[in-house]
Amino acid sequence: MSHFSPTAAVNYFFNYFLMKGVLVTIGLTIAAVIGGLILGMGIALMRMSSNPVLSGAARFYTWFFRGTPLLIQLVVIYSGLPQLGIKFSVITCALVGLILNEAAYLAEIVRSGFMAVSAGQREAAWALSLSPWVTFRRITLPQAFRLMIPPLGNSINSLLKATSLASVISVEELMRRSDMLMQEHFQILEVYAAATAYYLILTSVWDAIQRRLEKHFGRSSASKSKRAAARVPVAQASVEARA
Amino acid sequence: MSASLGNTAMATSIKGEMVQPKLRDVPAVRMEAVYKHYGEFTALNEIDLKVAKGEKIVVCGPSGSGKSTLIRCINHIEKHDEGLIYVNGTELDRQQKNIDAVRRDTGMVFQSFNLFPHMTTLENCILAPMTVSGMTKEEARDLAMHFLTKVRIPDQAEKFPGQLSGGQQQRVAIARALCMRPKIMLFDEPTSALDPEMVKEVLETMKKLAEEGMTMLCVTHEMGFAREVADRIVFMNEGKIVEQSAPEEFFNYPKSERARTFLDQIIH
DSSP, rough: OOOOHHHHHHHTTTTTHHHHHHHHHHHHHHHHHHHHHHHHHHHHHHHHSSSSHHHHHHHHHHHHHHHSSSHHHIIIIIIIIGGTTOOHHHHHHHHHHHHHHHHHHHHHHHHHHHSSHHHHHHHHHHHTTOOHIIIIIIIHHHHHHHHHHHHHHHHHHHHHHHHGGGGGGOOOSSHHHHHHHHHHHOHHHHHHHHHHHHHHHHHHHHHHHHHHHHHEEEEEEEHHHHHHHHOOOOOOOTTOOOO | OOSSOOOOOTSSSSSTOOOSSOOOOOOSSEEEEEEETTTTTEEEEEEEEEEEOOOOOEEEEEESSSSSHHHHHHSSSOSEEEEEEEETTOOHHHHOHHHHHHHHEEEEOOOOOOOOOTSOOHHHHHHHHHHHSSSOOOHHHHHHHHHHTTEEEEEGTSGGGGOOOOOHHHHHHHOOOOOOOOOOEEEEEETTTSOOHHHHHHHHHHHHHHHHOOOOEEEEHHHHHHHHOOSSEEETTTTEEEEEEHHHHHHSOOSSSHHHEEEEHHOO
């Protein structure tokens, strides 16, 4: 066959079997983001701790999971761990792998967000005798979160596409189901055109959500305070600068 | 609303005359042989200082002399390494409850304002009264509006810090600190980050506060303000208090060579 059939591509796009794969992709992404954020937040807090054991463990974690391919991590969890008697369902394997991997990236994003909140903000909170919890919840977190949104969006976009690696361990998400259709009908371009369209739609929807988030959390920052946020961490870093 | 700018017990200020504070009361601040090191660098070198209630102190000296470190140690934003610090009789040891007590007695104004940029002026002012002093939103709001009126910016209550001028931001910062009803106000170069035309409005606010009897420690290079408001000038160099005297004496007859060169450089 030496031609491309647009009708077939459209048919694949509306194929019920493929759509269910899209739902699995969305589900994997959302679960991995939530799990990754929770774990990543914990790792970021450990990393920022003054306890060398905690920060060392966090450093090792990010080094390990950012330093090895997600594909290897998934395969080891799926086919390697059973050798040690540890066995999960396919979907659990995929989730564990994605969450562990995503957490390593999100931890760095969370950490950089918190580090970009100026020392002066914490000092002002101390001077007002705000409790550590109020300081975190009302002062540091909202400011850090605003700074985290752009890199967070980037990471979630990557994650959405990285879920396709779970096809290798036979999770029937969008990529896997495309493969299955392709092997059945041998209309390679048509099937993958439909899958590509779905990935583009998903990433575009996420882009739109991210823009709204940025707008929502940036509403208080007139151009001035943005400049201040960029300037302050450097300005207050050196000890000799004050006194 | 009976809130006033700070404690009025010492409203009749003792400007000028008084060099050594009388100790008929517990001093507002007492520092004894205080040291602070940053690695090899000695930021504070055997500091002894007593500040009476209602007294206004201006701390000056060349950059790197330890002025900011000195006042930042008073509310434990900087932790001193050795020596004793008492604030209204509470010792700043490492106990959190004492640190909290001292911080509730002191208000601080920073060079870079340090307003919370994601909150409006009003939200900046009511956060601590609501979460620390346990006020209701209405009470905190009344209190905040009272002090925002005092610093003459009640009309900016709903604006975000990024929408205000530097002078306005610093006045909000003063109002925010006053909302916690501090007994002592610490100013860390409050006008150094301001454009020249905004310095005056902030200094006027501080003068008003001084007139109402607030105990004040102020690191500043504004010598006009020092002359007019201070009861005592504390001159620092290389982490030490080199001399302390009434403004008249300090400006006209500085005792140390270092103070003379310093004054020559800043008074043109």
